[in-house]
Amino acid sequence: MEKPxxxxxxxxxxxxxxxxxxxxxxxxxxxxxxxxILRSGTSIGAKVEEATAGQSKKDFIMKMSIASxxxxxxxxxxxxxxxxxxxxxxxxxxxxxxxxxxxxxxxIVKTSQKNLKANS
Numbered sequence: 001m002e003k004p005x006x007x008x009x010x011x012x013x014x015x016x017x018x019x020x021x022x023x024x025x026x027x028x029x030x031x032x033x034x035x036x037i038l039r040s041g042t043s044i045g046a047k048v049e050e051a052t053a054g055q056s057k058k059d060f061i062m063k064m065s066i067a068s069x070x071x072x073x074x075x076x077x078x079x080x081x082x083x084x085x086x087x088x089x090x091x092x093x094x095x096x097x098x099x100x101x102x103x104x105x106x107x108i109v110k111t112s113q114k115n116l117k118a119n120s
Contacts, residue, residue, distance in 0.1 A: 011101060041070075041077075042112070044070045
């Protein structure tokens with residue numbers, strides 16, 4: 001088995017953090033936002049994994065683009081939880097990590113698109 005890439009590793013670890021957050025939110029009887037953030041936050045890594053098995057470079061780019069969109073949605077939910085003070089918690093570490101994941105995914109998509117055009 002080959003070693004996971006940086007984005008595979010980070011998105012997987014982030015998903016674990018999101019699962020922990022979900023459990024915390026549910027304990028405090030928050031069921032709507034918790035499901036939203038669980039879905040989008042764990043989907044990032046799933047799309048990254050799908051992309052690594054892409055059938056073509058275009059498929060890879062599409063899956064990584066979807067992972068990027070899921071990351072941006074997750075950032076929205078974390079920001080909403082943070083600013084609303086609905087559930088009191090320090091969300092700064094999660095916000096910092098999702099920003100890093102978004103930067104990595106954006107770089108992967110842009111580089112892949114540029115390489116695709118150069119090879120066409």
